[in-house]
Amino acid sequence: MLNTLTQAFALITTWEVIVAMLAASVYGLVIGSLPGLSATMATALLVPVTFYLSPIAAIATIVAASTMAIFAGDIPGALLRIPGTPASAAYADEAYAMTRKGEAELALGAGVWFSAVGGIAGTLSLMILAPPLAEIALSFSTFEYFWLAFLGLMCATLVARSSPVKAIASMFIGLLVACIGIENPGGVPRFTFGMTNLFGGIEPIPALVGVFAVAQVMRAMLTPEPPPIPRRKFGSIMAGQWRLTKKYNWQMTRGNIVGIIIGVLPGAGADMAAWVSYAISKRFSKEPEKFGTGHVEGLVEAGASNNASIASGWVPSLLFGIPGDTIAAIAIGVLYMKGLNPGPTLFTEKASSMYAIYLMFIIANIIMIPLGIIMIRLASYVLRAPRSTVMPVIMLCCAVGSFAIGNNMFGVVTVATFGIIGYVMEENGYPVAAMVLGIVMGTMIEQSFVTSLIKSDGSVFPFFERPIAAILAAMAISALIWPVLVWVWRKLKRAPVPATSAR
């Protein structure tokens, strides 16, 4: 173990990794703090750059940029009431109310401090949970993998903040996209319409860039520009944070735990963690009446929660190749590209790389404190950058980045197409994250499904015969029929209301 840790240290203390990590941190802070540019978009735009880095440096940029971007979303939330990333939306109102009360420093300081604590807690969960789970996973056959992937997809649809039927439809669209190409059980061209470019299938990364970056530029075309931030000088950012840590110790711990659990669930990311934790904080608070008036308690819990979910989201990604959230979906792509194929054997065969990932998470969360403070102080300058100068550069990065993925113009066509698909879906209440997970997991789920069916000679009974497979199947099927049950229950509850009670 000590030997592995030393090797991991050696892996991350090269100039390339240090410079990559610092540059990605600054990039993550800037993109995360600009309203409308999410942490997922920041990470997706970074992928073409990771092609040219060593495996560890590539992962380091993803870790650093995503960690920083999730925190940085708090900055415009607190100063402008416009969350930088969806993960900060849950408490943007509260943080802004604090700013109006003259407590901007306390709100932003709580953002950076509790995000760092949450991030480290999430990393610890990754370190503690992943190795024993990997041992269990080694005994998994294709039947378990199929149900696990299925459960992951169902979780993604359950936690979506829209109609579950629409979320399931989004997931099916993603799976359908994954069907394209010749990588299928028969090796025949499927849904390629004779186009050679489609033979290789749709790459997940250009699809992600389209859905998250181009669709955002499209939305910007129709929405008014946010107001410029007033110039101001900040006092001490970290003053009072230790007092808050002692006072809201339990809230912080609860936020960390909820964030870790939500992060581990496939499909539920940092934004879900923040919403749930903020709601829990309000529900169990001793002074719930203060929520919404500029009260720091919810900020502590939700801020810790969203960053905790980032690291724990890597648990299912590293173990099974099932992404915990959209950022982890991108990370999986990078892991495959760099020869660090996700799976339980990664923990035995490439243990030093695993430890290097843990260390990078811890370092990213520690350097977030000084870099975050600098970013808060510079926020007045960065946030004044008009959208009309940022968005064109993003567009150019989309074009060049998607071309760089395969040195092929078809990548640019994919980005444009998925921009339109993502925009139309989001406008009509279809969650795009579910589609993205479908695209990323499609090949895996088909392979495990078809291999299992071949093994069982076409029979479905072996899918339920092994104990773990049976448990996973029960969970997945209940997740599938849960929305129907809730719908029936709601109908039944509404039916017997007496006519006199209606106004």
Next chain:
Amino acid sequence: MRLPDRVTGLFLVGLGAAAAYGGWQLPPVPGQPVGPNVFPLVIGSGLALCGLAIAFGIGHNFEEKEELIPVEGGQPPPPTGKLYGLRALLPPALLLFYVAIADRLGFILTATLIVYVTATALGARWKVALPLAVLAPIGIHLIFSKLLRVPLPPGVLPMPW
């Protein structure tokens, strides 16, 4: 581009049916119970079922109302004419323009046009849009072509590096 649920639902029914039909047409693998046709059949049927449910409004009451945060001191809301929504199609159209023209015109000139048009569409004045359109492509070219060795088309205006 908000469409009624009935429209999107019926579109999904069509898409699902087409996928299932396309899957059904695929040749099976001899001697194997399942081939490349099974997965599209399952997905297509599922998608069609979801489409039907959406068209009939099942699950609609799960949808949360959109929370609009009123912007304080921002610009007035944009005009909402019939053709205003089409502005959203500008970014993908510009990307396709890049695909069509970049090889002939070269990266720098195509990128300059794209940046200028996007910036002006987002409300930048020419005093801002023009320098941005000149500098941003050179910067991006420097990073991607020089540092990352991405072969960007030189076209009529090759860069000296």
